[in-house]
Amino acid sequence: MSRRLELRQVSKRFGDIDVLADITLHIEPGEFVSILGPSGAGKSTIFSLLTGGLEGHGGDVDFDGRPLADTRRPFAFMPQHDALMPWRTVIGNTALGLEVQGMSRKAARDKVAPLFGEFGLAGFEQKYPAQLSGGMRQRAALLRTVVQDRAMLLLDEPFGALDALTRTGMQRWLQTMWERHRWTVLLITHDVREAVFLSDRIYVLSGRPARVLREIAIPLPHPRKDLASPEASAIEADILDTLLDPQPAQRT
Amino acid sequence: MSQPFSAAPRIATLFAKIGPALLSVGTLVLAWELYARISRISPTTLPAPSRVLAQAIQQRQALFDNTVPTISATLAGFACSLAVAFILSVLIDFFKPLRRALFPVFIISQTLPLVAIAPLVVLWFGFGLTPKIMLVALVTFFPMLVALVQGYESIDRDISALLSSMGASRMRIFLLARLPSSLPYFFAGLRISITYAVVGAIFAEYAGAAKGLGIYMLNAKNNFRPDLMLAAVLVSALLTLALFAATVLIQRAAAPWERLEGARKP
Numbered sequence: 001m002s003r004r005l006e007l008r009q010v011s012k013r014f015g016d017i018d019v020l021a022d023i024t025l026h027i028e029p030g031e032f033v034s035i036l037g038p039s040g041a042g043k044s045t046i047f048s049l050l051t052g053g054l055e056g057h058g059g060d061v062d063f064d065g066r067p068l069a070d071t072r073r074p075f076a077f078m079p080q081h082d083a084l085m086p087w088r089t090v091i092g093n094t095a096l097g098l099e100v101q102g103m104s105r106k107a108a109r110d111k112v113a114p115l116f117g118e119f120g121l122a123g124f125e126q127k128y129p130a131q132l133s134g135g136m137r138q139r140a141a142l143l144r145t146v147v148q149d150r151a152m153l154l155l156d157e158p159f160g161a162l163d164a165l166t167r168t169g170m171q172r173w174l175q176t177m178w179e180r181h182r183w184t185v186l187l188i189t190h191d192v193r194e195a196v197f198l199s200d201r202i203y204v205l206s207g208r209p210a211r212v213l214r215e216i217a218i219p220l221p222h223p224r225k226d227l228a229s230p231e232a233s234a235i236e237a238d239i240l241d242t243l244l245d246p247q248p249a250q251r252t
Numbered sequence: 253m254s255q256p257f258s259a260a261p262r263i264a265t266l267f268a269k270i271g272p273a274l275l276s277v278g279t280l281v282l283a284w285e286l287y288a289r290i291s292r293i294s295p296t297t298l299p300a301p302s303r304v305l306a307q308a309i310q311q312r313q314a315l316f317d318n319t320v321p322t323i324s325a326t327l328a329g330f331a332c333s334l335a336v337a338f339i340l341s342v343l344i345d346f347f348k349p350l351r352r353a354l355f356p357v358f359i360i361s362q363t364l365p366l367v368a369i370a371p372l373v374v375l376w377f378g379f380g381l382t383p384k385i386m387l388v389a390l391v392t393f394f395p396m397l398v399a400l401v402q403g404y405e406s407i408d409r410d411i412s413a414l415l416s417s418m419g420a421s422r423m424r425i426f427l428l429a430r431l432p433s434s435l436p437y438f439f440a441g442l443r444i445s446i447t448y449a450v451v452g453a454i455f456a457e458y459a460g461a462a463k464g465l466g467i468y469m470l471n472a473k474n475n476f477r478p479d480l481m482l483a484a485v486l487v488s489a490l491l492t493l494a495l496f497a498a499t500v501l502i503q504r505a506a507a508p509w510e511r512l513e514g515a516r517k518p
């Protein structure tokens with residue numbers, strides 16, 4: 001099985017600030033992988049490099065075995081803040097990617113409209129983002145992302161801004177959705193429990209300049225219903241140790 | 253959410269909004285009226301509001317005839333200024349060095365005293381509509397340009413990052429995101445400029461015109477008729493208010509989401 005995405009010794013500096021020191025990671029097709037790291041480590045910077053928002057870095061990035069530069073926009077990207085356009089209705093926002101791809105306004109809307117039920121947004125098609133709750137905004141942003149039919153999803157802290165209860169609900173919902181669709185996902189988060197609950201594998205990053213401290217496989221079977229099974233809790237505790245006390249990082 | 257009888261609350265909220273303004277203006281006018289009556293000051297120095305109003309009604313035909321050219325000059329000048337400001341703002345957005353090349357010139361244009369410029373423009377372009385249009389454009393153009401350029405810059409970085417991740421061209425990003433982001437700035441600029449526009453048109457007429465509120469005021473002054481002068485002022489104030497209200501209504505129609513956003517903010 002060829003790797004969907006592979007980063008080898010990727011580094012990035014802004015002026016004289018080293019942000020990424022050595023990022024080496026990979027994702028297989030259909031895999032759910034999370035990147036965990038402290039705030040300001042450079043997680044969003046990794047996504048900016050992948051989506052072309054930032055240029056120039058050290059190391060190599062391959063997609064499906066070819067240099068990323070030779071591929072045509074394989075990612076559907078969900079930015080850290082939902083980035084819904086306040087002036088577009090919910091259906092207009094969710095159809096945005098398809099319209100940019102060249103689909104007509106009507107065709108794009110016809111394609112997203114049937115998905116509103118599954119994303120818990122039925123009846124809100126013609127509302128503006130300001131009329132949605134926080135959880136609904138995130139689901140709208142997710143719908144805008146997945147409907148683009150790209151080879152891989154890049155989700156930057158999709159639930160970071162939500163209250164704890166809504167966040168747990170959204171994590172369960174995303175888990176169900178992923179089991180149904182088996183997207184290839186790279187998720188950024190600093191919520192350890194979220195990473196353990198959702199992922200097949202987790203990369204733990206150090207603080208700036210970021211390097212990969214550990215790679216952790218989560219062998220828990222799907223479907224996962226329980227956020228706090230004993231096995232999951234043990235993995236969580238282990239990861240927290242690494243994040244809070246990164247000194248003995250060599251124990252990888 | 254929908255109320256069966258929504259008219260009554262609407263009138264109530266409308267009144268809650270404009271009530272305080274009516275009250276403060278009313279108090280001022282009342283104090284003025286009282287002062288004019290009690291002090292028995294000569295009406296050729298300070299006419300009472302009631303006298304101004306009576307004169308305004310009596311002179312309504314003359315006032316109307318002189319208001320029409322002022323409105324045409326204001327709207328024509330403002331339209332020109334909007335068109336030029338929009339085109340230049342787009343050019344500046346796509347070609348940043350243009351901003352540094354042009355802004356100093358425009359800033360200087362804003363420091364020119366109208367008292368000096370207005371007679372010169374009239375001297376060069378005659379008593380017709382052209383000099384008025386030019387002066388209105390001169391005073392409103394730069395605020396509109398700054399508002400638009402700032403509005404484009406106010407784009408949420410995440411939204412432009414999202415659009416480029418989708419493969420949108422620079423032009424597409426401008427149309428889909430930068431332009432709509434500029435709307436609140438555009439309308440803020442519009443509300444300020446429209447008030448300048450009326451003043452600019454009156455100033456231009458004051459410097460020389462066949463008809464218009466400005467020339468009407470000049471004649472009233474020369475004939476020692478402060479009551480007529482103030483009647484013209486009243487008309488220009490009402491005109492400005494009406495234009496201001498029109499921009500608010502246009503904004504509501506053009507950007508219905510803004511009121512929703514406002515409702516969410518504490």
Ligand SMILES: Nc1ncnc2c1ncn2[C@@H]1O[C@H](COP(=O)(O)OP(=O)(O)OP(=O)(O)O)[C@@H](O)[C@H]1O
Nearest residue numbers: 014019038039040041042043044045046080190208
């Ligand atoms: N365009 C830029 N120019 C200069 N410095 C930048 C730029 N973008 C990011 N940085 C710096 O890079 C560092 C990492 O930023 P990044 O947004 O990737 O962090 P993060 O891991 O996503 O943090 P958080 O979890 O808080 O979102 C920060 O110190 C930031 O100041």
Ligand SMILES: [Mg+2]
Nearest residue numbers: 043044045080
């Ligand atoms: Mg980030």
